[in-house]
Amino acid sequence: MTPTDDDAPPLDPAESLALIERERANLARSLTPDPRLMLWPWGFAWLIGFGLFFLRFGPDGRVFVDLPDWLPLVALMTLFIVAGIITGVAGSRSSRQMAGPTSRQGLMYGLTWSIAYSGLSALFAQFSGDMPNEQLGLLWAGGMVALTGALHMAGGAIWNDRNLFILGAWTSLVNVAGIIAGPGWHSLIVAVGGGGAMIAAGVIGWMRLR
Structure with a gap:
């Protein structure tokens, strides 16, 4: 008679805990969006968009590349829209597997971004x-x-999420450094320091998720 799984001896407590941890880790990986899809679109948007601003509107009015005045802003806004679509799709795929408070947290957090940016834009306008x-x-x-x-x-x-908090703190410090440096330099510092940090954070998050 062929033995079945029901005939196997029970796991000892250590093996049971290890099995639970493995299954918990697998579940977390299946529910967590790919960090590359969540961070790389914004990282490249910052790197390219603010980089164009630096090339066209450099420090002290210097023009490194004679681009049309409208091009950097249009490119930055287009890249932001594309990044928002990519991260929105990636986030929605993961949120469909969740329900309850966690799903509501994600929805409210996403709405916070949109409302906060709209309010700040109205003020600056x-x-x-x-x-x-x-x-x-x-x-x-x-x-x-x-x-x-x-x-x-x-x-x-x-x-x-410690990594996300560190990314936010780093972005804030980079921004302060750019503001102190002044117009032109701010674009370069944010492009390299901010956009580059998001790209690196996506790589680190993907490696940790694996």
């Missing part, structure tokens, strides 16, 4: 005609990056 272009550009870019850093840190606190 009120000053668009009262400031020089260089200072106005720094206000918009610095404010948006500051909000991104704060929301990343808040997300890290909500999900108990």
